[in-house]
Amino acid sequence: MPSIALPPGQPFSLDQTLGCGQVFRWERSPDGTWLGIVDNHVIRIRQEGTRLRFRGAPEEFIRRYFSLDIDLLPLLSSIDNDPVIHRAIGQCNGLRLVRQLPWECTVSYICSTNSNIPTIRRRIGLLAERFGTRIQSGGQTFFTFPEPSCISCKGHEGLTICKLGYRQPYVYGTSCTVTDVRSWEKKIRRLPYEDARKELMKLQGVGPKAADCILLFAFQKYDAFPVDVWIRRILKEQYLPDLPTDAPLTTREYDRIRKFAKEQFGEYCGWAQEYLYAARIL
């Protein structure tokens, strides 16, 4: 089994990284081995101290997916600007943002609205089972995440068994809009954060929160700061006590929070968001 030696001074925690809620198609077995489907790879990976043992994809793919090329300590010290984020960083030692595939990430966060993580995971799994390509690995069957044309091929009723609820027409509509994933991806990647955000929000089912998640998790726009109910709660408790409690989050409040986060944490505020989110339960 191939392995990667993590260099000293380059913190990485597989459990923090895959367990923090940024990805939906990874599962941890009791012995600590994670199994995930990324693109057309069925990856099995475990961490033994400062060594990663893996199967199912080339080493370079693993390094890139887990952002092992990023020098984490300077990045963290750039956001480590107050006691609250300091504690979150301490609690989530070795958490890294991964580089998700844009199309899968987009559909995932369309499916995420007003839902909890287990439900989102189930929807993504159903989409793959229904429309993805079969992969055999280790005597088991898995499915890739489907291309847009595969999702839309049977009309929007074909999606019903995936139990997307009111998100079904959004996934269908967006699949019809993004016919050419490669050029779509290239177009978004080329744009700076604010422009890319506007472009993504043209897609059905993609609002401010989903757009920010897609930009942060799939396009490495690290100045994106997704605001969900948890982040809003944390910011109200720890930073902005005058935020309204339970009224629906308006565009103006969302933008105020984004602006605050950028000023408080800097150009890597998206990483701060993920540390705060991951530490929310602790």
Place this chain on the structure above:
DNA sequence: GACCAGGAAGAGT
């Protein structure tokens, strides 16, 4: 059964 979950669209104003 009420309430919540990594919100967004559409109508009405």
Place this chain on the structure above:
DNA sequence: ACTCTTCATGGT
């Protein structure tokens, strides 16, 4: 440009 309502599903 703001406010209000509705949306489908599963877990607690």
